[in-house]
Amino acid sequence: MRRGLIVGAAVVAAGLALAGCSAGGSGGGKVQIGYLVDNAPATQATAKKFVAAFEKANPDITVKIQQKPQGADGDNMVKTKLATGDMEDVFQYNSGSQIQGDHPDERLVDLSNESWAKDVTQDFKDSVSGNVKGAFYGAPFGTTFSGGIMYNTAVYQKLGLSVPKTWDEFLANSEKIKAAGITPVLQTFGDTWTSQLFVLADFANINATDKNWAKDYTANKSDAKYAKQPGLLGFEHTQEVFDKKLVNDDYASLTNVNGLKALAEGTAAQYPMITTVLPNVQQSNPDKINDIGYFAMPTSDGTAPHMTVWEPNGLYIPKSTTGDKLAAAKKLVAFASSKEGCQIQVEAQLPTGPFATSACTLPSDVPTLVKDEQKYQDDGDTGLALEFLSPIKGPNLEKILIAVATGQNTAAQGAALYDQDVTKQAQQLGIKGW
Amino acid sequence: MTTTAVPVQSLPAGPSRRGSTRRARRSVYPSWFYIPAIALYVVFFAVPTFASFYFAFTRWSLFDSTFIGFDNFVQFFQDPQLVNGFIHTFEYGFSTSAIKVVLGLALAILLTSPVLGRGYLRAVVFFPVLVSTIGVGFIFKNLLDPFHGMVNAVLGAVGLPKPGWFTDPNMALGTIAGVDVWKGVGIATLIFMAGIVAIPQEYYEAARMDGASSWRIFRSITLPLSRPAMGTVIILSLIGGLRSFDVIWATTNGGPGFASDVIASVIYKEYQFGLYGLSTAGNVILFLVVTAIMVPISWFINRKEVEL
Numbered sequence: 001m002r003r004g005l006i007v008g009a010a011v012v013a014a015g016l017a018l019a020g021c022s023a024g025g026s027g028g029g030k031v032q033i034g035y036l037v038d039n040a041p042a043t044q045a046t047a048k049k050f051v052a053a054f055e056k057a058n059p060d061i062t063v064k065i066q067q068k069p070q071g072a073d074g075d076n077m078v079k080t081k082l083a084t085g086d087m088e089d090v091f092q093y094n095s096g097s098q099i100q101g102d103h104p105d106e107r108l109v110d111l112s113n114e115s116w117a118k119d120v121t122q123d124f125k126d127s128v129s130g131n132v133k134g135a136f137y138g139a140p141f142g143t144t145f146s147g148g149i150m151y152n153t154a155v156y157q158k159l160g161l162s163v164p165k166t167w168d169e170f171l172a173n174s175e176k177i178k179a180a181g182i183t184p185v186l187q188t189f190g191d192t193w194t195s196q197l198f199v200l201a202d203f204a205n206i207n208a209t210d211k212n213w214a215k216d217y218t219a220n221k222s223d224a225k226y227a228k229q230p231g232l233l234g235f236e237h238t239q240e241v242f243d244k245k246l247v248n249d250d251y252a253s254l255t256n257v258n259g260l261k262a263l264a265e266g267t268a269a270q271y272p273m274i275t276t277v278l279p280n281v282q283q284s285n286p287d288k289i290n291d292i293g294y295f296a297m298p299t300s301d302g303t304a305p306h307m308t309v310w311e312p313n314g315l316y317i318p319k320s321t322t323g324d325k326l327a328a329a330k331k332l333v334a335f336a337s338s339k340e341g342c343q344i345q346v347e348a349q350l351p352t353g354p355f356a357t358s359a360c361t362l363p364s365d366v367p368t369l370v371k372d373e374q375k376y377q378d379d380g381d382t383g384l385a386l387e388f389l390s391p392i393k394g395p396n397l398e399k400i401l402i403a404v405a406t407g408q409n410t411a412a413q414g415a416a417l418y419d420q421d422v423t424k425q426a427q428q429l430g431i432k433g434w
Numbered sequence: 435m436t437t438t439a440v441p442v443q444s445l446p447a448g449p450s451r452r453g454s455t456r457r458a459r460r461s462v463y464p465s466w467f468y469i470p471a472i473a474l475y476v477v478f479f480a481v482p483t484f485a486s487f488y489f490a491f492t493r494w495s496l497f498d499s500t501f502i503g504f505d506n507f508v509q510f511f512q513d514p515q516l517v518n519g520f521i522h523t524f525e526y527g528f529s530t531s532a533i534k535v536v537l538g539l540a541l542a543i544l545l546t547s548p549v550l551g552r553g554y555l556r557a558v559v560f561f562p563v564l565v566s567t568i569g570v571g572f573i574f575k576n577l578l579d580p581f582h583g584m585v586n587a588v589l590g591a592v593g594l595p596k597p598g599w600f601t602d603p604n605m606a607l608g609t610i611a612g613v614d615v616w617k618g619v620g621i622a623t624l625i626f627m628a629g630i631v632a633i634p635q636e637y638y639e640a641a642r643m644d645g646a647s648s649w650r651i652f653r654s655i656t657l658p659l660s661r662p663a664m665g666t667v668i669i670l671s672l673i674g675g676l677r678s679f680d681v682i683w684a685t686t687n688g689g690p691g692f693a694s695d696v697i698a699s700v701i702y703k704e705y706q707f708g709l710y711g712l713s714t715a716g717n718v719i720l721f722l723v724v725t726a727i728m729v730p731i732s733w734f735i736n737r738k739e740v741e742l
Contacts, residue, residue: 083497402689
């Protein structure tokens with residue numbers, strides 16, 4: 001009996017000691033918070049620099065960086081972590097329909113009363129809010145970026161081509177590029193999300209001709225469907241570049257990073273893409289980065305091409321973060337809008353477009369591509385991407401477009417499939433009219 | 435092959451048989467030892483299975499659910515990719531099962547005969563079973579890359595055409611079936627080997643004395659007497675093949691487009707997009723389909739089984 005008592009006391013003592021150790025940084029007055037970021041090399045490098053600068057300015061807080069996968073697998077992880085209350089103290093994620101579909105009012109901390117909130121653009125606030133008036137849940141991290149055609153200016157110059165404003169001009173340029181032995185249009189289905197650009201980057205053009213399209217689309221009006229024009233155009237373009245054999249041979253397996261390398265080196269000339277991928281070029285071909293320019297998706301009806309803008313990622317705090325950790329998390333989020341934080345975003349992550357907060361300004365030595373984007377913004381030829389104007393984005397768009405681009409479906413079939421696909425998501429979100 | 439969700443009816447275990455052999459030998463351990471295992475089974479298997487039958491009829495967001503009757507099932511069957519997925523599932527399940535049976539039996543006969551290096555060959559045939567499926571998927575994805583993979587590099591060097599293994603919509607599912615067979619044939623071989631080794635040698639000696647050829651011996655002795663083993667292999671590989679998910683997801687994610695989608699990957703994609711009720715309905719459908727296929731097949735295979 002006495003031996004049992006001693007053994008029992010020893011076990012309890014050991015348990016208490018272990019519990020004390022695992023309670024973490026609170027032992028020495030340090031608060032430790034977790035920061036979830038996706039695993040792309042450029043994103044991880046930026047996160048490390050950001051955290052290092054933050055820890056230097058806040059010696060009583062340590063930040064542990066956690067990784068999440070990209071694409072649909074990463075979206076899945078964020079959804080699950082938020083649903084189970086298991087999210088890190090701060091996480092970086094898309095703004096727009098991705099975060100708006102994850103019940104932000106119930107799961108995220110409202111940041112509208114923070115000191116930096118007044119500097120954020122209204123467009124960005126709209127893209128990280130839910131249904132509660134006046135509340136928004138994310139701080140912009142990084143610059144805006146745009147979708148359109150990234151092109152190799154050296155190739156264009158060598159072949160004497162000028163930036164196309166209409167789709168026919170684009171095709172004519174592409175034929176000339178093909179005749180010179182260079183890949184006219186790059187496609188990289190090794191990363192399936194890249195198949196969507198002909199459709200998604202055309203939205204600013206749709207919005208320019210019909211400002212109500214997004215609203216009608218959300219309300220399930222029969223005219224605002226992808227199976228009809230002007231929505232069908234993006235699908236038709238995707239099919240057309242394949243039917244005309246203007247794409248690279250390894251379109252089905254090439255990855256995004258390797259595609260960008262080919263574009264920078266001049267073995268391919270045009271890549272329908274979002275400019276947020278520019279840091280990858282900085283890592284792989286830094287000396288060629290100014291060879292890459294940008295032009296907006298050409299139009300077929302004579303309107304001037306408009307640049308489709310994506311708001312940057314946001315830094316969010318889940319409601320599961322409380323107490324000391326919440327205060328530390330808010331400091332980390334605020335750091336993004338501070339002078340040092342802006343400088344880090346400019347240095348560590350190449351600007352890919354204008355900033356979404358007036359607290360940060362672009363330096364004068366940004367790459368050619370960013371200057372091209374700035375021109376569209378200065379001229380007022382921009383439009384938000386559809387995902388910021390409508391919560392509806394069907395889950396299977398990338399796969400449907402790959403099916404169109406590999407000849408398994410026609411553009412009309414693909415568009416009809418996508419219209420059917422969004423029904424499921426709209427019903428799940430409980431949107432009226434579906 | 436994965437663990438089965440469908441109980442397999444094999445030898446009937448009547449109470450009389452158990453009583454007559456067990457009465458003399460009472461177990462040292464009390465029946466209370468079953469309790470932890472039963473608790474785990476009920477909590478992690480039985481309760482979720484029954485709960486899923488309810489949630490399949492709701493629109494579910496993990497925290498609230500609205501009852502919508504058969505809407506999920508209707509939507510699932512209206513999904514044009516689903517019919518595709520069904521066809522692919524049947525093609526994939528039946529073809530991998532058939533190849534595993536034939537190849538497994540052939541390898542088993544080889545590995546139970548006095549061939550040189552038999553122990554080494556047995557290890558080589560069985561080793562893929564032990565390797566992680568996701569790892570296998572990624573490795574084959576790299577090996578079979580149409581432009582940078584080792585396989586096509588070798589084919590190109592000897593002047594053969596270089597097919598798009600995972601990227602050609604017509605080939606993708608077949609390639610995945612090949613990878614799955616490579617990985618799973620070891621288990622089939624093992625089961626067949628156990629069955630063949632159990633055949634008494636006297637039959638072979640008698641047949642050889644009567645002057646039977648090897649093919650005649652195979653057809654009349656080996657094949658009929660390995661029927662129990664064959665039944666097991668067919669059932670296990672068919673269930674695993676119909677439910678297969680990890681190889682497909684690791685290699686093509688159901689792509690290109692939807693060319694290699696099977697029901698399991700369709701269900702997983704719907705779960706990924708937060709359509710929890712719809713994906714649960716899909717799981718219920720998969721359960722019913724596999725049961726509807728396996729129960730008759732299992733009855734057909736085992737109806738001639740008698741107690742020895």
